[in-house]
Amino acid sequence: MHAQVQIKRFPQWLLMVAAAVLLSACGFHLRGAADLPFKTIYLGFPPNSPVGVELKRNIQASGATVVDDAKEAEANLKVLADSRDRQVLTLNTNGRVREYALFQNFSFSVTDAKGAIIIPPTAITLRRVITYDENQELAKQAEETLLYRNMQSDLVQQILRRLSASKTAIKNEKAAADSDS
Known part of the structure; x- marks a missing residue:
């Protein structure tokens, strides 16, 4: 009886092992710290900017220093x-708001110590849609705050990816400068 149960479970175990092998082979890995092409950076944010504080924390976690x-x-x-x-996205039949579109617009540029452009002026626009119910005003305000916080984290990650991607641009500029001299 016990042997029959083990035989029936063998395909399940085989399927689990195959799934584990496929997941490990797909290239999935957790996002690590950003590989930034510089050791020090100055961030032109106001001192109390939530985006600036989060970006500073992520940059420091990647090993660079914010000066x-x-x-x-x-x-x-x-x-x-x-x-x-x-912005109001949709209205119901009574003319009351049903959905809002939340936007976070951010643009920036990055230069090196000599003033050469590393990243030209770049705009990032994030959008989230939130339903609205006037009977749940406090809950919807909390949800809106949570969505803005989520958009802020997404914005910081996009900025970090663009800073990391600038590494190849910096290497290309250095190679071009070395070949000219």
């Missing part, structure tokens, strides 16, 4: 625009 003086930094991130917006 307070732009002259001491290898890279200088300049904030060109940072705004949030909420």
Whole structure:
């Protein structure tokens, strides 16, 4: 009897092992720290900016240092625009709001210590849709705050990916400068 149960479970075990092998072979891995092409950076955010605080924390976690003086930094991130917006998306039959579209617009540029452009002016626009119910006002305000916080984290990750991608641009510029001299 016990042997029959083991025989019936063998295909299940085989399927689980095959799934584990396939998942490990697909290239999936957790996102690690960003591989930034500089050791120091100046962030042009106001001191109390939530995006600036989160970006600073992520940059420091990647091993780079955020400095307070732009002259001491290898890279200088300049904030060109940072705004949030909420627009009515749909109305119900009574003319009351059913959905809002939440927007986070951010644009920036990055230069090196000499003023050469590493990342030209770049705009990032994030959008989330939220349903609205006037009977659940407090819950919907909390949901909106949570969505803006989620958009902020997404924005920081996109900025970090663009900073990491600039590594190849910096290498290409250095190679071109070395070949000219």
